[in-house]
Every structure is written in C-alpha cells, then in structure tokens.
Amino acid sequence: MATEVVIPMLGVTIETGIIVEWLKKEGDQVKKGESLFVVEADKVVAEVESPASGLLAKILLPVGQKVPVLTVVAVITDPGESVPARYLSGAPAAAAAERMPSPVAAVPMTAPTALPAPGPVRAVPAARTLAREKGMDLSGIKGSGPAGVILHKDVAEAAAAPSVVVSHLARQASEKAGLPLGAIPGSGVRGRVMQADVARAAAEAAAPRLGKIIPMDRMRRIIARRMAESAFTAPHIHFFSDVGMDALLAFRGQILPEFETRLGLRPSVNDFLIKAAALAIRDYPLLNAIVKGEEIHILPEINVCLAVALPDGLITPAVSNADQCGLAEIVRLRADLVRRARAGALTVAELERGTFTISSLAQYDISHFTAILNPPQSAILSVGKTRDTIYLENGQVRSARMATLGLSVDHRIIDGTLAAEFLQTLKAYLEKPAFTFLHV
Amino acid sequence: MREITYSQALNEALRICMTEDERVVLLGEDIGCYGGIFQVTKDLQTEFGPDRVVDTPISEAGFVGASVGAALTGMRPVTEIMFIDFTTVCMDMIINQMAKMHYMFGGKGKVPMVLRVNIGAGRGTAAQHSQSFHSIFMHVPGLCVAAPSTPYDAKGLLIEAVKNDNPVIFVEHKRLYNTRGMVPEESYRIPFGRAEVKRTGKDVTVFATHALVLSALEAAEEAARDGIDVEVIDPRTLAPLDKDTLIASVKKTGRLLVADEDNKTCGVAAEVSAIVAEDAIEYLKAPILRNCSPDTPVPFSPPLEKSFMFGKDRLLESVRRLMAYA
Amino acid sequence: MKLSKEKLLSFYRTMQTIRLFENRISDLYARGTVPGLAHLYIGEEAVAAGVCGALRPDDFITSTHRGHGHVIAKGADLKPMMAELFGRRTGYCKGKGGSMHIADMNMGILGANGIAGGGLPIAVGAGWSAKWRGTDQVAACFFGDGASNNGTFHESLNLASLHKLPVIFVCENNKYGISVCQLKHQPIIDIATRATSYDMPGSVLDGNDVLEVYEAVVKAVRRARTGEGPTLLEFKTYRWRGHHEGDPNQGERYRTKEEITQWMEKCPIQRLAAKLVTKKIASRQALDAIDREITTAIDAAVEFATQSEFPALEEMYEDVYASEDMAK
Numbered sequence A: 001m002a003t004e005v006v007i008p009m010l011g012v013t014i015e016t017g018i019i020v021e022w023l024k025k026e027g028d029q030v031k032k033g034e035s036l037f038v039v040e041a042d043k044v045v046a047e048v049e050s051p052a053s054g055l056l057a058k059i060l061l062p063v064g065q066k067v068p069v070l071t072v073v074a075v076i077t078d079p080g081e082s083v084p085a086r087y088l089s090g091a092p093a094a095a096a097a098e099r100m101p102s103p104v105a106a107v108p109m110t111a112p113t114a115l116p117a118p119g120p121v122r123a124v125p126a127a128r129t130l131a132r133e134k135g136m137d138l139s140g141i142k143g144s145g146p147a148g149v150i151l152h153k154d155v156a157e158a159a160a161a162p163s164v165v166v167s168h169l170a171r172q173a174s175e176k177a178g179l180p181l182g183a184i185p186g187s188g189v190r191g192r193v194m195q196a197d198v199a200r201a202a203a204e205a206a207a208p209r210l211g212k213i214i215p216m217d218r219m220r221r222i223i224a225r226r227m228a229e230s231a232f233t234a235p236h237i238h239f240f241s242d243v244g245m246d247a248l249l250a251f252r253g254q255i256l257p258e259f260e261t262r263l264g265l266r267p268s269v270n271d272f273l274i275k276a277a278a279l280a281i282r283d284y285p286l287l288n289a290i291v292k293g294e295e296i297h298i299l300p301e302i303n304v305c306l307a308v309a310l311p312d313g314l315i316t317p318a319v320s321n322a323d324q325c326g327l328a329e330i331v332r333l334r335a336d337l338v339r340r341a342r343a344g345a346l347t348v349a350e351l352e353r354g355t356f357t358i359s360s361l362a363q364y365d366i367s368h369f370t371a372i373l374n375p376p377q378s379a380i381l382s383v384g385k386t387r388d389t390i391y392l393e394n395g396q397v398r399s400a401r402m403a404t405l406g407l408s409v410d411h412r413i414i415d416g417t418l419a420a421e422f423l424q425t426l427k428a429y430l431e432k433p434a435f436t437f438l439h440v
Numbered sequence B: 001m002r003e004i005t006y007s008q009a010l011n012e013a014l015r016i017c018m019t020e021d022e023r024v025v026l027l028g029e030d031i032g033c034y035g036g037i038f039q040v041t042k043d044l045q046t047e048f049g050p051d052r053v054v055d056t057p058i059s060e061a062g063f064v065g066a067s068v069g070a071a072l073t074g075m076r077p078v079t080e081i082m083f084i085d086f087t088t089v090c091m092d093m094i095i096n097q098m099a100k101m102h103y104m105f106g107g108k109g110k111v112p113m114v115l116r117v118n119i120g121a122g123r124g125t126a127a128q129h130s131q132s133f134h135s136i137f138m139h140v141p142g143l144c145v146a147a148p149s150t151p152y153d154a155k156g157l158l159i160e161a162v163k164n165d166n167p168v169i170f171v172e173h174k175r176l177y178n179t180r181g182m183v184p185e186e187s188y189r190i191p192f193g194r195a196e197v198k199r200t201g202k203d204v205t206v207f208a209t210h211a212l213v214l215s216a217l218e219a220a221e222e223a224a225r226d227g228i229d230v231e232v233i234d235p236r237t238l239a240p241l242d243k244d245t246l247i248a249s250v251k252k253t254g255r256l257l258v259a260d261e262d263n264k265t266c267g268v269a270a271e272v273s274a275i276v277a278e279d280a281i282e283y284l285k286a287p288i289l290r291n292c293s294p295d296t297p298v299p300f301s302p303p304l305e306k307s308f309m310f311g312k313d314r315l316l317e318s319v320r321r322l323m324a325y326a
Numbered sequence C: 001m002k003l004s005k006e007k008l009l010s011f012y013r014t015m016q017t018i019r020l021f022e023n024r025i026s027d028l029y030a031r032g033t034v035p036g037l038a039h040l041y042i043g044e045e046a047v048a049a050g051v052c053g054a055l056r057p058d059d060f061i062t063s064t065h066r067g068h069g070h071v072i073a074k075g076a077d078l079k080p081m082m083a084e085l086f087g088r089r090t091g092y093c094k095g096k097g098g099s100m101h102i103a104d105m106n107m108g109i110l111g112a113n114g115i116a117g118g119g120l121p122i123a124v125g126a127g128w129s130a131k132w133r134g135t136d137q138v139a140a141c142f143f144g145d146g147a148s149n150n151g152t153f154h155e156s157l158n159l160a161s162l163h164k165l166p167v168i169f170v171c172e173n174n175k176y177g178i179s180v181c182q183l184k185h186q187p188i189i190d191i192a193t194r195a196t197s198y199d200m201p202g203s204v205l206d207g208n209d210v211l212e213v214y215e216a217v218v219k220a221v222r223r224a225r226t227g228e229g230p231t232l233l234e235f236k237t238y239r240w241r242g243h244h245e246g247d248p249n250q251g252e253r254y255r256t257k258e259e260i261t262q263w264m265e266k267c268p269i270q271r272l273a274a275k276l277v278t279k280k281i282a283s284r285q286a287l288d289a290i291d292r293e294i295t296t297a298i299d300a301a302v303e304f305a306t307q308s309e310f311p312a313l314e315e316m317y318e319d320v321y322a323s324e325d326m327a328k
C-alpha cells in the first residue's frame, strides 16, 4: 500500500515548514527510518525520517515552498505498486483530516505561500560550456531566451561586460547574506571578491547605526511575532522575591571539586535553579499548564527551558523531565543543549517541548527584571545578579549574598496567591540546598 | 548526366548491376511484366528473362528466406517487398536470419543481398500500406539501411548496396519515385556511412531523411529570406550512420532539428538526438527538436492523413522555434 | 436443393447491390471522391452472396483487400460503408480505415484486411473462440488464390483441422494475384487439393453460380457447427476490373481483353436472373424494380456520405489504445 510522507508535527506551536533539501530523489529505494528530507520550521532545521520502506515513487513538494505541517510531500510505494492517481496531479496534498492528531491542527493554518520553487539555473548547454570556459557563474546572468533560459549569447555578452570577479564561496556567502556583490570591495587578485570580503561587508552591514533601517531576519521575525503574541494574549503579572544565595553557593563550592574530578561536570547556578524550579512545579502543577481555547492543559512532563542568547536572537532548549533528573544529569543535559544551541544543532523537539522557562541575566549588573512568557507556557522565571547586601539581625549588621528572582505568569490561569506560594517554595528550596539536592 | 526520375534511376542501377554481374537476380511480387508496383523493375524481365527477374508468389517469408539462402551460396539477390508494411510477415527471415548469420557463424558466410522496401504516407492507403518504420531496421545490428533522397543518391546507393557484402535494407520513398534529378549514365557507387551536407549554413542544422531532405531544402530557402542560415544534412544511410558529419555540423550551429517520417517514439530522430546529447551537448544553444510522424497508425481520411504528414511548413516552424534561442 | 423464392431473390438482391455499389465506387473513384485504393469485386459477387447467404447473422467472416462484396453480403449498411470510403467520421471505422478495412463487430465482420493472407489465422481464432465459448457459431474466411501462397494459409488449415474448428476456408480463385497469373504463382490448378494435406474436405466449385456456392457452404457450415471441423472450398471466378481502380486498362499488362470478355459472358448475376425469369420465379420487371430500389439506397448512401463531416483533426489521436488512459 502506498504510504504518504508528511511534514511531521514538529512541536505544538509549529504550523508550517519548508523543505530545504531532499536527501533522496524520486525513484530511490528508501528504508524505514532513513532520512528523507530536511525541513526548516520556525527556528530549527530537522531531518525527517522515512515512515516506510519502499520506493520513493513521487515527490509532491519541491524545496523552498512553505506549507502547513501534515502536508503530504511524497509517496512511498511497495514493489510493483504504481502511484495512486490522486497523487499524480503533482500538487502537495493536505493530509486526510482524520490524521491530524491534536486540536492544534484545528487552528487555522497559514495558507501555503505559493512561492515558485527556485529550481536550478536554466541555461542551454552551450551557455554552460561558455560560462565554464570563462570561469563565470551562470546564476548571476539574466536569461533572455524562452521562459528566461540563459542563452549562449547572454553569457557571451556578460563575459564581454566588465564585471565583478568573485570567488565561488564569496558568491554563496553573499547570496546567503543578501548582499549585492557589486558593492563589496574585493581584496583578492585583480580585485576578486573573496569570502572574507563578504564577511566583512556583512558585519558592517549588520552593525546598528543611527538612522539605519535593518530588515528583520527570519529569526528576529519569529521572535517578534511570538513575543508580541504572548504579551498581547496572556495578561502578565509579575512577582519578585529576594533569595539568600549563601547556602547555595557554599553548597556548590563543596560539591564542585567532586563533580569536576569524578564526573567531569561543572554545575552552574542555573543547574540548581532548573532542578529547584522543577521540584516547585511538582508542588504547584498549574505552573506547568498551557491554555488551549477554553481548556487548561496541565502538561504531563516538567521540561524546564533555559534561555540561551545567540548572536542573532534567543532560543530556549528544554531539559526534559527535570524534576526526575539528578543534578549531575541536569548538568550534563544543560551543557549539551547550550553547546548545541550555539552550533545550531538542536532538534525541533528540544526546542518545542519546554513547559517552563528560566531566563537569567545574572552575569550583568541587573538586580531584577520582568520577562515575557515563552508561549504557550504560563510561567517564566527571571534571575538577577547575585549581590552582597547588608541586613539587620538582632540589631547586628550582617551581610548576605542575595539574588532577586522574578516570576511572570499568565494571569488567565494563575492567580497571585498561587504565584506567590510557588515563588516562596522555590525560595525555600534554594535556601536549603542540602535537602533540596539530596536526590542526586 | 541527364534528368531522370528516382524510379528510373533505381531501374538503371538494377540494369547496370545485372549486366555487370550474372549473380544478381531480382525477386518480388509483380516485378515482371507489371514492372513493379512503382515501376522500378520496368522492362527488366523482358531484358533479362523470367529466370533472373522472378515474379514470386505472395510468400514473403519464403522468398526473402530464399534470398538469404541464395546469397549465402554465391548469389546476389535484390528482392522487393511491395510495401515496408509487408516486411512484418517475414521478420524472422530479416532479423533472425539475414541480419544475424555472418556474426552468429563467427564471420563464416556472407549474405550479400538487398531488400528493397518503400515508406511514406499520403496516398490514402491507410494503416497497412503507408507506414514508415524504417527505424526498426536501423535498430538491428548486422543490417545496413540506405535511405536515398534524390535520383542521384538512389542510383549510387543501390549500386553500392548490390556490390556491398552486407545485407542491406534499401528504403525507398513513395513520394520520391516521380521526383527528377540529374543522374550520370555510367555506374558509380556512393559509399555507405557518408552523409551529405546538402546545403551549408551556420545557424541551424536540419538533419533530414528521405523526402524530408527536399522539404528541409525548401524550408532553408525560405528561412534564408529571414536571415536564418540553415544547414541541411542528409545521412543517406541510416546504418551505418555518419556521426562525424552530424556532430561537426552541430558544433558549428549549436541548434539541431531532426526530421524523419517514422513515428516519433524510438525512431531515427530519437537516435540522432541521443547521439548529439551524448557527444555534443555542450555545444547546444537550444533544445534538440524532432519533427516526426505522430505516434498513431496512419489514418485513412484525407484531412487526417494530411495532418499526419508534414513538410516544409512544419520544418520552418521548428527552425524558427530554434532561432528563438538566438 | 430446393430453395424458396425469397431466398433466391435475396441472392439476386445481394449480388446486384454489390454490383451497383461498386459501379458507383468506380465512378466516384475516378472523380476523386473516394481516395486511396479501391479493389473492386465486380464479377465475383456470387461467392460472397452464396457464402454469406448460408451464414447466420452471429457467424463471423474475415475479409480481404477486395472486401466490399463480402461485407455487403454479410449485412453491412451501405450508408456507413459509403461514408467510410469517403473518409467521413460517420463511416464504419470513423474514417480511419477506408476501403480496405471495413469492419462491423455487430455483424460478425472481423474486418477487411490489407495483408494478403492476414485474415486466415484470425478466422481460425474466431472459430476456436466459438468452440471455447461453447457456441455453434462458425467463421468463414475469404482469401484469394494469391494469398493461398502465404504461409498463414498452411498454418491456419493445419491448426483448424487439428483442433476441428468451425471454420470455412473460402478461396476465391480469380486466376490472378495482381499481375501474376495462377500458373506463375503456384504449380497447381486446384487449390482445394491442398485440403488433403490437412485432412479436411476440399471441393472445387463454380464461383459464378450462386446456387452452387450456397449449397457447398451449407454443407460446410453444417459440418462446422456439428464439431466435425473445417472445410476448404475453392471457387473459380474472375474479376472484371483491374487489380484496383487505376490499374491501366483493367490489367492489360498481364491479361487479354478476350479473356475478360469471356468471363463477362459468365456474369453470375445474369445467370441467376435468367434462371429466375425462365423458371418464372420473378419477372424482368420485378427484377428491374429491385434494381431501382438498390439504386435508390445507393443514392441515399452517397448523399449520407457527402453530407457527413470529415473527422476533426484531434480524432487522429483517438482509438490508438482501447482505453484512453493509455494514450499520452
């Protein structure tokens, strides 16, 4: 029986995807579990595996076209089976309605934008030959033939015109950065534009300047949309509490040598925060809920996200089941997530499965701040700098190290008292580290 | 040199061969007193007698097979099949016997015979008397396939076919029989595998067979008025095929139109296109175009048959399409 | 054999229809209205009329390039026939086949055929099919003296006899295959003698006597229907016209005027007419009335064909495959 291949549900909030590369071609034999194509959705790029073994008989969606998740993008057939006629029209088909699993799918989806597939450069062979001889790149040449095909004469004319000499890598880099090559001064032989020149130009272009207009890139657009959506749909209320950090820092100091020598791990304050928050959530499950229409869904797993700043934005990978993990496990998971976040190698699931977020600016001189919820989550913890404070105890001036924790919640489902109790509990967990982190 | 028709040129070639070489005999239906359905063997029976110009029964498998046997044992039969359509009833003799023997017997034994056939629609004779499936023979290793387009070529190629030691399918064309051209009186041979550039040009190569060579030349004249310089190549034999002349021309012009009357699918034109795609694709300035018959049987009804066929106008249209890639 | 008046008159009507139809074709061909090739049957009408007169509507025939007579005798309608000869879309083959390929599956006409000897194996198949399907249909197969030299003749007789198939092999020996007279294309005079080689009955009969034809075929049909196997019947006859319309002077390159005149004196239609009149089965006037009716029908057929349209150009691509989804 023919098996449909769809753009999978990539997480609760992802609605659309773009195939950036097909790893198999029509007519290839594929095995169940082999990677079929690479999909880009919101902030991630993911390889999608084949749902069945057989012949990749028909590819319905070319690269570069944005379509709703669950769109059928290919058909895999059994030996001897022919492609069912309904797929032969060539258009990617919406998956059968009964196959859409969650209410999310019922949310109106952005219609697929009918971007024409970019496709390869169309040029007659003689034009290719001439371009090769002249060391020219066809992608920069405008075709004047039928349907825009590049003719021999187009290449000849382009060759005759004084033009920018560009290295192959530089051209790729410039296309990626969206920089017109003509404007980039070349540092190579005979003024050839090199990759480094493009990088320099790109850096200059990126630097904000007064009066400059910067088009939002993809990631920024997503962040903008999500933050605005969160701010305008979830009424935020904010709570602050000062947490004594001496005990926790002392505790960390005590276990650090063992962790380093025995486990090769280095727990950070954030790791303690993740664990403590997860434990507090266990006590107050509503903090682990999301709003879906008229329902409150308390999610089954406690997956704590840590906001990681990248040069061009912020992403929030999640340590899953953090309440059940020992500290060492949390350290290991967190370190791996952060490393891969910086390398751009996170999976969609890792980005989308979070249920609670911690955002820390402790390394800056920021005492406290409010945060916007990471949709569809209902609570976010903000962490300010740990500072020395003095206080009076029995008339005596004492010093202590303190950090101000902020909790922002979705007031639609979390009331002030609940938020306050949660924050108190968290504070208590952090101030009594020996008990809290006993479960190693 | 004087002007004679294509069928007279063929007749002359046969007369020369029969006079020079007593091993040459003619077999076929109605080739005697009737002179052959297209008058190619006219008067030859009177001249050489019914022993050497034999009216055969309607037994194609029999007399084609007999020609193979006779050729194998020292004769040089020139055998006529009335229409190419009827080669189907003796395909075993052609494909399994005539074509294979020399190879199959390890080079021992030759089959120096000629099988004359004709192709072409346009006479209202419908699906079983109008076909042009000469490409089938080009597909079979061991057969030579000649395809003359002019009286001059017809005579020279037929003499070569008779003297050649290989089995030859000699493909004539119904619409050419009455065309006229200058032909020398004496004997001459046109070697197989040498295409002729029937017109030189630099913009488009039109590789045309048979009657379409004439159409291509007319189209070229008309295109010239628009400043399009068309080169017309006539392969003259389809097997062996003169790839060098073809490739050289395509390298020069970068544009190729192949015109052949067989059905489009798997025909001469497909093969020629593939050769160019393999050996000279980097010179192409435009897609390769084919003008062939549609993939349908030949219809009887005059308007349908007319639209089945094509000539100068269709070729000219294709030449212009190619020049859109100027 | 005692035949009813109706039966006798039906022979007259059939033969005269063929004759008048073909006379008209000859005329229309000369004016260019009928394109292509027209192989006329004039002079041989008794064979078709006698053979088909002994068949049932559900029996089969296979025909030849010279097939107008066969299909008219088997019941073909003159209008679509004429339209086909004109190349019109209302023709039996939607204008795709023309004179040499008239077919009507409803009438058991499995097609005229451009290939000499092509019809014999097909008739064998139709007979075999009747046997497999358990019907008592028979298949009659027309072919010429020339075609009897095609290998298919021998293969077909052997197969049909081996399997006792209900086939009647109808050889129309008109002495010529195009220009080649029988003496020059086979060493025998009586093709029917070949029946012996295949262990089936064979008879030589006068193909210009419709009653003799009919009687022989009735016997062969009875044998076929009862499962006893095939019969080879050879009918000596003669075509009056050239091999096809346009054959110079009705074939003067290979036969004499005298020969033609001699055979014209044995006209099968005149022979039957004379018999009908002398035996007082029909008067001359009655026969003339039949002729007039036929002429009216032919006029109507010509009118029908003339008024019919040629096929539209895109119809060329239709019917290449039996199901449209095979076509590209």
Ligand SMILES: Cc1ncc(C[n+]2csc(CCOP(=O)(O)OP(=O)(O)O)c2C)c(N)n1
Binding pocket: B029, B058, B060, B082, B086, B089, C065, C066, C114, C115, C116, C117, C143, C144, C145, C146, C147, C148, C174, C176, C177, C178, C243
């Ligand atoms: C296989 C084949 N070979 C040759 C021909 C050309 N041809 C058409 S009719 C004909 C003569 C047929 O003679 P015969 O069978 O006696 O029929 P007649 O024309 O006398 O009715 C020939 C040779 C053909 N149609 N088919």
Ligand SMILES: [Mg+2]
Binding pocket: C144, C145, C146, C172, C173, C174, C175, C176, C177, C178
């Ligand atoms: Mg005959």
